[in-house]
Amino acid sequence: MKNDTLLVALAFIIVILCLLVCVVALWQPANPVLPTFSPSTSAPTVEQTQASTPPVPEPTELVSTFPTTTATEETTTSTVHEHTYTGKVTKAPTCTASGVRTYTCACGASYQENVEPLAHAYVIAVRNPTCTQNGCTTYTCKNCGYSEMELGESALGHSFGPWSVKKAPTETTTGIAERQCSRCQETETVTLPKLG
């Protein structure tokens, strides 16, 4: 009888333990959702081990995926990197057209900036007035040849001396008289009419 009651007690305890175990076992998968993920994460490991059996395609895929990730890392670092620009005139300005200065960073980034046109490099030539020509000042650019003229003094006009008869007129022939400019030696000639 004692043994029977002991067995019953033991069976009861075992049943209770089983129930406890069942409750614990039911709680564990129900409580966190994560454990349901762990089988799915264990599934890729199974796939990986399966993939490792055909060794050729899987490693190449891995190798091909690695450079792309490093490439994206490089692009992200390039956005962080502070550019150090060095300026260089890539198109020289002329007197009238603006040039271009290109700033380049070692990373390949670059931007451009206008360079103001140069001022004309004038060579100034002053021409004094002559008997017949006005004076002027000429500004000629030695770089592009552009030139501007500024009017100076007016022409002076000839400074003639007195008339001198070179050939005296007769009753049958005309004569010739001349006068000369003292400045430019321009000679003016007139015909003297016949006498009588």
Ligand SMILES: [Zn+2]
């Ligand atoms: Zn840079």
Ligand SMILES: [Zn+2]
């Ligand atoms: Zn010029």
Ligand SMILES: [Zn+2]
């Ligand atoms: Zn003259």
